[in-house]
Amino acid sequence: NAGVTQTPKFRVLKTGQSMTLLCAQDMNHEYMYWYRQDPGMGLRLIHYSVGEGTTAKGEVPDGYNVSRLKKQNFLLGLESAAPSQTSVYFCASRPGGSRGTGELFFGEGSRLTVL
Amino acid sequence: EDKVVQSPLSLVVHEGDTVTLNCSYEVTNFRSLLWYKQEKKAPTFLFMLTSSGIEKKSGRLSSILDKKELSSILNITATQTGDSAIYLCAVVGGTSYGKLTFGQGTILTVHP
Numbered sequence: 001n002a003g004v005t006q007t008p009k010f011r012v013l014k015t016g017q018s019m020t021l022l023c024a025q026d027m028n029h030e031y032m033y034w035y036r037q038d039p040g041m042g043l044r045l046i047h048y049s050v051g052e053g054t055t056a057k058g059e060v061p062d063g064y065n066v067s068r069l070k071k072q073n074f075l076l077g078l079e080s081a082a083p084s085q086t087s088v089y090f091c092a093s094r095p096g097g098s099r100g101t102g103e104l105f106f107g108e109g110s111r112l113t114v115l
Numbered sequence: 116e117d118k119v120v121q122s123p124l125s126l127v128v129h130e131g132d133t134v135t136l137n138c139s140y141e142v143t144n145f146r147s148l149l150w151y152k153q154e155k156k157a158p159t160f161l162f163m164l165t166s167s168g169i170e171k172k173s174g175r176l177s178s179i180l181d182k183k184e185l186s187s188i189l190n191i192t193a194t195q196t197g198d199s200a201i202y203l204c205a206v207v208g209g210t211s212y213g214k215l216t217f218g219q220g221t222i223l224t225v226h227p
């Protein structure tokens with residue numbers, strides 16, 4: 001009964017280091033999303049994917065890259081971490097097309113601190 | 116670009132009070148508006164409102180969509196300390212591949 005799983009859940013980086021956040025879903029959902037959450041700013045979309053092999057930019061994509069090589073996985077990469085990327089990151093998924101009700105299914109979040 | 120604004124940003128009440136949270140939006144080809152509750156971790160789904168379903172109710176929570184005013188309210192009656200959370204409003208537009216645009220959230224604190 002896993003749903004959406006994010007790893008790691010916590011990470012501390014130094015400025016300039018790189019890392020990858022992994023999101024895995026076992027619900028066969030077509031659409032996957034990466035959001036970041038900062039105090040007072042709600043959830044802001046970084047990148048999203050509407051299917052295996054596709055990715056698209058959201059509203060705050062700078063400094064991040066993503067890949068969707070397998071339908072069940074959506075990776076978020078930081079090539080050179082900056083303190084401004086300190087945040088809580090949420091992955092979410094939903095069925096595509098008419099099967100989707102609009103509801104997103106969220107992972108439990110990954111807290112990233114960049115020193 | 117789609118935009119969602121929530122008010123108030125924070126609210127402190129006592130148990131038993133009734134609260135109303137507001138959400139206004141600007142979106143191209145509106146499809147749906149969703150309310151989520153977020154406690155310590157991931158947001159959890161509360162309601163989805165569409166043109167064909169403008170009012171929803173579940174226990175002490177209810178929500179109404181006003182398409183004319185481009186807004187929605189979330190009402191919580193007889194509040195309990197367990198209602199303390201961040202309440203997030205989000206909208207889906209017609210050309211957005213189902214991606215949700217979220218508001219800033221309302222932080223609700225319910226004191227005993």
